[in-house]
Amino acid sequence: MRAIIHAGGSGIHSLQQTELPEGLPSAGEVKIRLKAAGLNHRDLFLMAERTDADSPLILGSDGAGIIEAVGEGVDELLIGSEVIINPCLDWAKTKQVPTVPNILGGPTAGTLAEYVIVPEENVIRKPPYLSWEEAGGLSLAALTAYRALFTKGQLQPGQHVLIPGISGGVATFAALMAAAIGAHVTVTSRSEVKRQKALDLPITSALDSHADWVQAIGMNAVDLILDSIGPATFSQYFEVIKPNGTIVVFGASSGDDITIPMRSLFFPQVNIKGTSMGSHEEFAAMMALLEQHSIRPVIDSVYPLSEIDLAFKHMEQSQQFGNIVIRIDERD
Template identity: 80%
Template sequence: MRAIIHTGGSGIEHLQQTEMPERFPGTGEVKIRLKAAGLNHRDLFLMAARNEHDVPLILGSDGAGMIEAVGADVDELLIGTEVIINPCLDWVKTDEVPSVPNILGGPTSGTLAEYVIVPQANVVRKPAYLSWEEAGGLSLAALTAYRALFTKGHVQPGNHVLIPGISGGVATFAALMASAIGAHVTATSRNGAKRAQAQQLPIDRVLDSHGDWVQEMGSHTIDLILDSIGPAIFSQYFEVIKPNGTIVVFGASSGDEITIPMRSLFFPQINIVGTSMGSHAEFAAMIALLEQHRIRPVIDHVYTLSDIGVAFQRMQQSEQFGNIVIRIDENN
């Protein structure tokens, strides 16, 4: 099968296209002929951490395609089913959080290939209204957004949600989901072009990340903040969040270390919680929410498998707005 492997060093320059031997599903597994896959920042982090001594790796966590073969203990009637892959392999129950989630595409072979083999428990039927490109690039971003909003953030209709850094897949999914259930959404970006793009989404207000938020929307107006940025703007959150409000942290693009004014934390009783990925149960609930509200992903760009280097460069340079998708089956 045709695949993209990372081998021989660190960074994007060590990606190469190759032919890999065919594999067959084992007990409880399904073999999927992939139609489309998605890129995530996780792929960049993995490539940066690898060296010339590491074994070749097929990257990619997101993917959608058709079941072509099944292993023992899997119903053969599933062959031909159109599915979306849940990349979190062993996280079954929502409250039983693994110390480190086992995610498709590192260390196990991922979705930047013509085929992938996963446990049957890690596939759900593709909603018919989604195109292959829409379905193939949504999994990790949509799952992370769902858990941040609902499981950790307990968002409710009428809540005011702040999403700083509205450009990546998680942020755009969070905006779409929050708006769909009747929450009010304010987003920020330091990039004027991305602020203009965000205004095309169902967002109530778009601000400059480094502007005066209090002047723009008043103090203590936010119920829930989804933070993926960290120290660059973290102190601003305390100027606008309501007493008993919640900050859900799912990333740290500007660094790992923050300083918190303790009185701004305990007097208004602010909740700060962390989150990442999600369980099998949350993945199923997320797909159901998308289907109920006919939510379509924001797709930044679709590339072919041969253009994988260009696609990753776009992500590395933070040029994207939404999900970057790879079309695997170029004849589809």
């Protein structure tokens, strides 16, 4: 099978296309012929940290395709099924949070290949209304957004959610999901182009990241903030959040270290929570929500597998709006 491996150093330039054995599913596993896969910033972080001493790795966490073989104990009637992969392994129950989530695409071989083998419980039926490109690029971003909004953020209809840095898959999925249940959605971006694209989504408003948020938001203070930025914007959150409001952190694109104004935290009794990925239970609930509201992912661009380096460079330049998808089932 064709596969994209990362080997021999760090960064995008260490990506290589090669031929590898397909492998056979073991007990409890399914073998999937992939139709499409998605890229995530996690892939860039992994590549940046790897060295020439590391073993070759097939990157990629998201994917969708057709089950071609099953291992012992798996119903053979699943062969031929169109499925979406949940990339978060070994996390069944929502409250049983692992110390570090085990995610497809590092250390386990990922989806940037023609075939992947995963546990049966990590696949779910592909909704018919989704194209292969839409289905292949949604899993990690949509799961992260769902857990942040609903498990951690406890978002309710009519509440106001702020999503700073509208751009990638998690932020766009969060905006779509929140709007679908009847929440008010405000987003921010430094880019006027991205703010204009955001206005095509069912959101309340799109603010310039450098604007006066207090003046722009006015009396409609925020119940929930989803933070993936960190220190560059964190202090502003306390100016616009309601008493007993919640900040859910799922990223740190501007760095790890923040200074929290303690009185702004304990007087209004603000909640700060961290989140990452999600459980099998949440993945099933997330997919049910998408299907109930016919939510389609925002697709930024689609690349063939042979142009994987161009796709990652596009992501590295932070120009994307939505998901970057890799088309796999065609020989280029």
